[in-house]
Amino acid sequence: MNNKKALITGITGQDGAYLSQLLISKGYKVVGVTRDTSDFRLRNLTYLGLNGKINLHKANLLDLSNIIRIISKEKPDEIYHLAAQSSVGLSFDQPIGTLEFNIIATANLLEAIRIINPAIRFYNSSSSEMYGKVRQEELPVTERSVLHPVSPYSISKASAHWITINYREAYGLYSVCGILFNHESCLRGENFVTKKILNSAIKIKQGSLNELRLGNLDIRRDWGYAPEFVKAMWLMLQQEKADDYIICSGEHHSLFEFVKKVFNNLELDESKYLVSDNKLHRPVELETIYGDNSKAKKGLNWNYDINFDKLISLLVTDEQAFIEWEMKNKGY
16 A cells, blocks of 8 residues: 655645645545635635545745745655746736745745755656747757746746756755646636636537637647646656656647637637737747657656547536536535
C-alpha cells in the first residue's frame, strides 16, 4: 500500500483538483493549501467528489513562517506547487501583484524545503507563456528553447522556473519544472477563453445566450486535456533523476478553429453568433506557439494520444455535464 503524502498548493484550481483525484486513486494522503475555503472556491473538489478526502490548510504563501509550520506539521513526501495568479490578461491589470505572488511563493516553498527536509520532492508548474516571442523557424518549442516572456504573468513564471532550477543545482533538491502548454477542462476558471467559448456555445444552444464576443481569432495554440496533463506532473516526481519537461499535445490550431469545432459539435453555425471585439485584444499577443512533447513521452513514458477533434468532443461533453451539475447544485 502507498503511504506517501502529497501537499498541493492551488488545490482548488483545475489542475489541483484533477491531480488530487489522481493521487488519491494511487493511495496518497493529500494535503491542500488554499487562500480561501469558501464553498465557491471548493467547487472543483466538490464536483470530483473529493470533499472530506483532503486535509485543507488556509495559508498565505507569501508568509514563509506560515509555510514552514504547515510543512513541518504535515511532513509531505512530495509538494506540487500549482498556486499562481494564472491569467495573462489579468497580469497586465495587476502586474505587481502577479510578479510578487508567483515569484515569492515559489521561492518560499523551496526555501522551506531546504530548511526542513531537503529530501522532499518539489514540482513547479511552469508555463509555455515563458517562451513568448518565438520565431516561426524556431517552432516547435523544446526544453532548450530561449525564453522571451511578453507579459507580467510570463515574466513571473520564467523567474519561478529559474528559481526552481537554481535550488536543484545549488542545493541538490529534487525540484523539477513541468512546462505546460494550454490544457483545458470543464474545471477551467471563468477568465480563460476556452471556458468562455464552451460555456457560451452551450448556452447559445440552450437559447439563453445570443452571442460570443472574442478578441484575436487568428492566434494559434497547442491545446491539450487537463486530466491527462496532471499524470505527467506525478510522473516527473517518480523519476530517478530530477529534470524539466514540456507537456503539450504537439498540435497547433487557431482560436477560430477551436470556436468552429465547438459550434459544429453542437450543430450550430458560429458565423451567426461570433463577434470579434478589438477591445479584447491583449497589449502584446503571441501569434503562434506549440511544443514538442517527445522528451516527456520518452523520458516519462507519458502516453498522450488525444487529437484536436477528440479534445473538442471531450470538452463539450464535460462542459455540458458540468453546467447540468451546477444547475442542480446551486450554492454547491
